[in-house]
Amino acid sequence: MNRYEYLAKLKDALSGIPDSTKNEIVYDFTEHFEVGLEQGKTDEEIAESLGDPKANAKQYVAEYIVQQAHKKSSGINVFRAIFAAISLGFFNLIFMLPIFAVVFSVIVSLYAISFSLSLSGIIILIATILKPLLPAWVSMPNMNPLILIFGSISITAIGLLFGIGTTQLTRWCLKATAGYIKANINIIGNNKKESGQYVE
Amino acid sequence: MNIQLKKGVLELCVLSMLTNKDCYGYELVNEISKNIMIAEGTIYPLLKRLRDEGYLTTYLEESREGPPRKYYKLTKLGISTKDELIKEWRMLVKGVNNIIEKEMIA
Numbered sequence: 430m431n432r433y434e435y436l437a438k439l440k441d442a443l444s445g446i447p448d449s450t451k452n453e454i455v456y457d458f459t460e461h462f463e464v465g466l467e468q469g470k471t472d473e474e475i476a477e478s479l480g481d482p483k484a485n486a487k488q489y490v491a492e493y494i495v496q497q498a499h500k501k502s503s504g505i506n507v508f509r510a511i512f513a514a515i516s517l518g519f520f521n522l523i524f525m526l527p528i529f530a531v532v533f534s535v536i537v538s539l540y541a542i543s544f545s546l547s548l549s550g551i552i553i554l555i556a557t558i559l560k561p562l563l564p565a566w567v568s569m570p571n572m573n574p575l576i577l578i579f580g581s582i583s584i585t586a587i588g589l590l591f592g593i594g595t596t597q598l599t600r601w602c603l604k605a606t607a608g609y610i611k612a613n614i615n616i617i618g619n620n621k622k623e624s625g626q627y628v629e
Numbered sequence: 630m631n632i633q634l635k636k637g638v639l640e641l642c643v644l645s646m647l648t649n650k651d652c653y654g655y656e657l658v659n660e661i662s663k664n665i666m667i668a669e670g671t672i673y674p675l676l677k678r679l680r681d682e683g684y685l686t687t688y689l690e691e692s693r694e695g696p697p698r699k700y701y702k703l704t705k706l707g708i709s710t711k712d713e714l715i716k717e718w719r720m721l722v723k724g725v726n727n728i729i730e731k732e733m734i735a
Contacts, residue, residue, distance in 0.1 A: 457654055457673050460699060464655035467694050480668025488674040496681065 431472040432462045435482050442486030446493050454489055487516070499611045502603040514610045532602060539595040546588025553581035635667065639675055641718055644684065644703065644711035653690075653698040676701060684710055 430438075436455055443451050458479070465475040479485065491513040498510035515525065557577040560567045569577070642661050646652055658672045679685045684707035689697045703711065 454673070454677070457676075457699065458670070460653070460696065461655050461658065461669075461673070463695055464653070464698070468655075478662065478668070479670035482670070484668070485670035485674065488671065489677070492674060492678055 430476045432459075432476070435462075435472075435476045435479070439482040439486050442483045443489060445490055450493070491516070495607070495611045498607040499604075502600065502607045504603060507603045507606050510607055510610050536595065536599055536602070539598070540592065543588050543592035543595055546591060547585050548588070550581045550583070550585030550588060553577060553584065557581065635665075635671075637714075638718075639665070639667070639672065640679065641711070641714045643672070643675065643679065643701075644707060644714065647685070647701055647703045647707070648711065651700040651702045653700050655698075657701065679707070683707075 436458060439458060440451060440455055443454060446454075461479070462472065462475055466472070476482075494506075494513040495510045498506040511525070511529075554577075556567050556569055557574050560569050560574075639661065642665070643657055646657055646660060654673065654676065657676070658669045661667065661672060662669050676685065680687060680701070683704055685701045686704055687699050687701055690700055691697050
């Protein structure tokens with residue numbers, strides 16, 4: 430593989446990274462080829478010891494994705510980071526899937542609780558107000574309407590607070606996941622198979 | 630070489646090499662790959678990350694023999710991190726050696 434083939438493969442595999450960063454990366458490798466040439470090495474030798482361009486690109490891409498996820502821990506960014514980490518062989522999909530399924534279902538159920546609390550409060554409130562107007566349509570336990578009104582408002586408020594808490598929790602989970610991946614991904618990239626000549 | 634072991638060790642190597650003088654990419658890669666078995670291309674993503682995280686800065690300098698070269702320089706954060714890492718590394722090596730020696734005698 431000569432220098433141009435190597436750089437083209439590298440650049441091809443750097444998908445998703447902004448152009449300015451891409452150019453910078455290609456610059457670094459170009460400089461490496463040029464200095465190597467001055468030292469009397471051939472393009473082929475240099476390409477060989479650099480290792481698979483795709484594996485090197487993968488490391489940049491994964492680091493970029495993880496960086497983005499850490500900067501802005503939105504659901505999508507964090508999921509991309511998880512998959513980037515899996516593709517680097519850092520996480521095992523079989524191992525991670527149950528953990529994410531559990532976390533995901535816990536969060537979904539917390540949202541469901543918040544939603545049903547808020548909704549039932551609102552419904553009680555509406556029913557209490559409608560009862561005197563449409564006595565034939567609404568059947569309510571015989572309780573003091575004031576208790577019902579304040580009770581329903583409190584239930585809705587508790588539901589909403591619960592929702593806010595869950596949102597915080599979700600945000601925290603995303604941030605923690607992004608941070609965890611970031612701390613672990615550093616040099617994992619060129620695994621043994623990909624950096625062929627250095628298998629021991 | 631074990632991937633998990635490589636992590637951190639390479640960081641330490643890069644930071645240590647920059648203690649006394651600034652280096653350009655090829656110098657760093659060449660010296661490290663002389664001593665440690667790695668695919669040389671893995672050093673460049675590492676350099677970029679160390680720079681993104683503020684341990685290194687870069688500047689271009691003309692070279693007599695060819696195109697300008699990108700030099701890497703330690704920042705204050707880089708220096709303190711390096712000192713910390715070296716301390717941890719020495720402790721780790723000492724600890725591991727203690728265990729190995731003990732097992733060899735037994």
